[in-house]
Amino acid sequence: MKLTKIKEILEADVLTGKYDPEIEVQxxxxxxxxxxxxxxxxxxxxxxxxxxxxxxxxxxNVADIKVVCFVMGKIPDENIINLAKxxxxxxxxxxxxxxxxxxxxxxxGLKSCSYSNLDK
Amino acid sequence: MDDTxxxxxxxxxxxxxxxxxxxxxxxxTVSSKLPxxxxxxxxxKKRISGVxxxxxxxxxxxxxxxxxxxxxxxxxxxxLIEDKMTKKIKTLYADEPLVHAVMKFEKYGFGRFPVISRKxxxxxxxxxxxxxxxxxxxxxxxxxxxxxxxRYRASHIFNDIIADEVFLKFQYYVEGKNFDRAGEAAxxxxxxxxxxxxxxxxxxxxxxxxYEAEINIVxxxxxxxxxxxxxxxxxxxxxxxxxxGIPDVKKALEPGFSTAPGWVKELGFGAGMGLPxxxxxxxxxxxxxxxxxxxxxxxxxKLSDYRNGE
Numbered sequence: 176m177k178l179t180k181i182k183e184i185l186e187a188d189v190l191t192g193k194y195d196p197e198i199e200v201q202x203x204x205x206x207x208x209x210x211x212x213x214x215x216x217x218x219x220x221x222x223x224x225x226x227x228x229x230x231x232x233x234x235x236n237v238a239d240i241k242v243v244c245f246v247m248g249k250i251p252d253e254n255i256i257n258l259a260k261x262x263x264x265x266x267x268x269x270x271x272x273x274x275x276x277x278x279x280x281x282x283x284g285l286k287s288c289s290y291s292n293l294d295k
Numbered sequence: 296m297d298d299t300x301x302x303x304x305x306x307x308x309x310x311x312x313x314x315x316x317x318x319x320x321x322x323x324t325v326s327s328k329l330p331x332x333x334x335x336x337x338x339x340k341k342r343i344s345g346v347x348x349x350x351x352x353x354x355x356x357x358x359x360x361x362x363x364x365x366x367x368x369x370x371x372x373x374x375l376i377e378d379k380m381t382k383k384i385k386t387l388y389a390d391e392p393l394v395h396a397v398m399k400f401e402k403y404g405f406g407r408f409p410v411i412s413r414k415x416x417x418x419x420x421x422x423x424x425x426x427x428x429x430x431x432x433x434x435x436x437x438x439x440x441x442x443x444x445x446r447y448r449a450s451h452i453f454n455d456i457i458a459d460e461v462f463l464k465f466q467y468y469v470e471g472k473n474f475d476r477a478g479e480a481a482x483x484x485x486x487x488x489x490x491x492x493x494x495x496x497x498x499x500x501x502x503x504x505x506y507e508a509e510i511n512i513v514x515x516x517x518x519x520x521x522x523x524x525x526x527x528x529x530x531x532x533x534x535x536x537x538x539x540g541i542p543d544v545k546k547a548l549e550p551g552f553s554t555a556p557g558w559v560k561e562l563g564f565g566a567g568m569g570l571p572x573x574x575x576x577x578x579x580x581x582x583x584x585x586x587x588x589x590x591x592x593x594x595x596x597k598l599s600d601y602r603n604g605e
Contacts (some may be wrong), residue, residue: 210568213503218495227565230510232480234563237485239495239500247471254475262482 176200176285178265181221184279185269191256192265200242205277205286211232216240217288219271223276227251229258232280236262246273306394308379310429315389317430318420319408324349327377334376334389338363345420346378347409354409354418356380387422388413393430396422439449450492453527463491463525469509471517471536474562481506481523484532491525497596500576501530504594507569508534515539515558519589527598529578534592541584548574548582 176256181198182189202220206212209230209295212222218239224231229247243259245251249286251259259266269276281287322339325334336361345359358380366372367381387396387408397406403492410420419471427603452462465487467480485502489495512519512534519536541547548570555565574580579595 180416207563208566208568209563209571210507210566213507214568214572218499224563228562229475230563233482233506236483237478237499237506239499 176280176283180283181242181280181285182267184249184283185244185267185271185276187267187269190194190251190266191260191262191269192242194265198241198265200280201286202288203277203280203285203287204240205251205273208247213238215288220288221285223280225249226256229255231255232258232262232264232266235259235264242267244276246271248278303513305431308434309394309397311394312434313389313428314387314391314393314410314422315419315435317393317426317543318389318422319426320420324418326350327357327375327380327529329376330372331358331363331374331376331379332372334358334363335469340455342598345407347421348376349418349515352415354384354411354586355387355409356417357409359406384409387587389419393427396427400424415457433473445562448492449490454490458470461526465523467523467524469512469519469521469523471513471519474513477510477513478506480509484521484523486568488523488525488530493530493598497530497598499598501594504573504576504596505532505534508532508592508594512536513567514555514564516589529598530594530596532594532596534575534594535589537589538587540586540588540590541582542586544584547584 176192176199178198178200179199181292186197194268200219200221202217202224203217204220205223207224207226212234216222216238219241221242221244222235222240223244223246225245227245232245232255242265242269246269247269248268250268256266316419323343324347325337327350334346337431338344339584347354348356348358356377358376358508362379366374385399385405385408387399387410389410389412389446401577407421408425409418410422411417465484469480470476481502484505485498488498488501509521515588516536516538519534522533524531546552549567550571551567553565553567559565570582577594578597580595582590583589
């Protein structure tokens with residue numbers, strides 16, 4: 176799914192990063208527990224979370240996650256934005272809840288990082 | 296800038312590049328059976344000064360803005376293109392080196408040459424002097440980017456160093472209890488490993504493992520250090536701290552077991568997944584801990600797919 180479509184579905188604003196509407200994102204994951212994202216997030220996916228601290232960006236960075244979307248209208252602070260900029264992590268914000276954000280993306284065909292094909 | 300060297304590089308490129316690498320392929324053509332008057336629109340809209348004349352994909356001539364003006368002067372706008380076009384035309388083959396095109400432009404002084412395929416003689420595009428300049432600039436730009444990237448990468452280091460054994464050692468100091476700086480070591484190591492030319496998957500596994508270990512140092516200790524040793528076969532990461540140590544190592548390795556304080560949980564960690572995650576992403580993990588003395592964690596990631604050089 177193209178990033179521009181994800182942005183439209185989530186009614187999201189882009190805060191930072193090398194936003195390119197043509198970027199393809201195939202997989203989505205969502206958790207407020209960063210260890211879960213590290214465990215089963217997939218490279219190149221989008222992470223939806225309502226947790227707002229710099230460890231979300233560090234998690235995205237080490238796990239090769241391209242896009243982070245902060246849900247429920249939470250606005251990340253300046254440190255988060257600066258770290259995201261430094262590491263080329265694209266940051267979205269949306270007013271939607273976690274449930275609705277994930278539901279809309281899933282309904283439109285974005286795949287889940289399924290727990291069953293957990294591999295190294 | 297060294298002028299002679301630049302000239303040489305461009306000359307080199309004209310031999311390296313083929314005509315087909317620089318030509319415009321999306322071109323306008325006309326059929327020979329059309330009246331000259333139709334050329335007005337094509338030449339004007341496309342802002343070009345000549346059009347190849349093609350019947351059934353086969354190039355039969357070329358008609359230029361000069362031919363059009365001549366017809367206009369002589370009131371021959373209804374004449375067919377085939378009667379006014381240049382029939383004896385010079386062409387280039389798509390697979391010829393670009394230097395042939397350069398020589399033909401010098402020799403004939405034409406504004407453009409139709410380019411045909413050697414196999415079926417069909418028209419594949421047109422080449423102008425500006426196509427040549429654009430093609431060379433583009434190639435130079437690509438070469439420049441490759442060079443920049445190569446200079447930035449250290450992947451050739453294992454090939455360049457002559458020794459029986461080569462190790463690279465990277466050391467990171469981790470501050471305890473400071474969550475604002477947690478992750479700096481892991482992200483630093485990630486960038487470094489990437490520059491060494493390791494595969495993205497290896498880099499990802501090493502940095503996730505290091506990151507979880509780093510979070511543990513920050514969350515539970517007053518500080519520690521992370522040392523990564525890289526040789527052509529493996530990455531060994533040693534994470535040490537000076538306490539408080541883990542009372543029950545076996546229990547600590549159980550997924551879901553956690554002694555994390557509330558502030559760690561609020562930050563998105565402390566769910567008893569750190570050590571299990573490290574185990575999952577590494578090829579070998581060894582954990583030793585002595586209460587009040589400290590913890591020693593060793594992670595090994597094998598580099599079976601280490602790519603030398605490139």
